[in-house]
Amino acid sequence: MIIKIFGCLVIMTCATSAGFLMANGYKKRVWELRAFQQALQVLESEILYTSTPLPQAVDKTAHSTEAPVNRIFFDVGQILEERKGYTAGEAWCTAVDRNRDILSLDCEDLQIIRSFGKNLGSIDKENQEKSFKLAKYQLKAQQAKAEEERSKNERLYKNLGFLLGAALVILLI
């Protein structure tokens, strides 16, 4: 009997936490999108107003941004500092690919971030400003979408996890 109760408890905990985990993904995505926009804001002012060279600019951005979004900026800075012959665009792409697994962003978000990085450091201030503007605009739209999805799905997945666990337990008993 004790084993049965224990088994049921294990199943319930697993299912519920799986539900929470799924729900958390939505929350994290919204949060990361917001953090990314703030990071771009910092980077933009470093580039447009103080003309800081990119390796230092991304490093500063990384320090004023929260994990895990700052990983991308840290990696770009590191790749550029190594001076192995990679341009900023290539460094950016590598950094995004390296960190995509620790981020909760979806393909569409990553695509926006990637295409922003393509021009980074290779164009003049005027075009750089446009590029920032576009990326921020797109990310904002993504954030609105992500928030909508979150409000729709967060509670659903939390409840679903618990209920599935309960259903499984009932079936097994």
Added chain:
Amino acid sequence: MHTYEKTRHIPERVWREEKGGRKRYKYIFDSLPVNIRNMIQRLSFGELECIEEFRLKADAPFIVYGAGDSAYITAEGRICSDRGRAYIVTAEDAAKALQLMCDCSVYSIEDELKNGYITIRGGHRIGVVGKVVTEGGRVKTIKDVSGLNIRISRQVIGCSSNLLPRLIRDKGSVYNTLIVSPPQCGKTTLLRDIIRQLSDGVPSLGFEGIKVGVVDERSELAGCYKGIPQNDLGIRTDILDACPKAQGMMMLIRSMSPGVIATDELGRPEDLVSIQEAINAGVNVITTVHGWNTKDIMKKPVIGKLMKGGVFERVVVLSRRKGPGTIEEIVDSVECQKLSGLGGCQE
């Protein structure tokens, strides 16, 4: 051009020296895309030392200039004279190189690009051509870069040692000097060493260093990278980097009380006033000008006027007859007076 024999025996000492010497090219290597970097890195040290310019032009062979000669570089990183074997530079190579040269921050060099060149770490200068963007009739920036000319800056320590005894007047001052030379004959290199020695002092001549003000309009003398000189210009040297010559000279006279003012490539009308201002303030001037000989420079409007006014007490003419930096003649004040057609001797 020097050819590289792979089988040659290199003594340990020479090899070490070469390794140290190669470090000087680090910033050039760093500023090139990987494929081109690999080619250049395969060149021998002797070959590298001969090269004065690397030319990257989109859809054209990769050319190097050195010792008055030109040659091609193959994709395998060898120097050859056969155009057919040369590596053909792509537009992407040129664009990438420009990005790497400015630390992937094209936005931070817009002002420099206006002048058509940038200075990288190590003081090397890169000439840039491409599509010029203008605004209100003035050059705003260059985009779609199609050609880059990497000019290797070499500081030749001590190259002015033979010349200095003729330039120093007494313990605390020097003669107003004009260095005349065709392009690529080492006038900037010579001026750089003169500045360094005057600033540090020359113990063998009993010359204590004097304060030297340098107006480095084209960032060539000091090779400043973000305001920090990459070449050794001596301990008493104040440098105004990327500053227009005429204004810079006035600024230095007023602010830094220099004993000598050194500038490169005089020639604009406004320079005339500043030079005279400097002389009036009791500051000596050392400068350079493009030209073939003393006769040639008399025809130039600004320099001709200064020569006629008897401003310069020493004129040094360079050529590359025996390699860059060959001193053809040193004309002193007596002859300067004769040249200017005034006759007589003031000293």
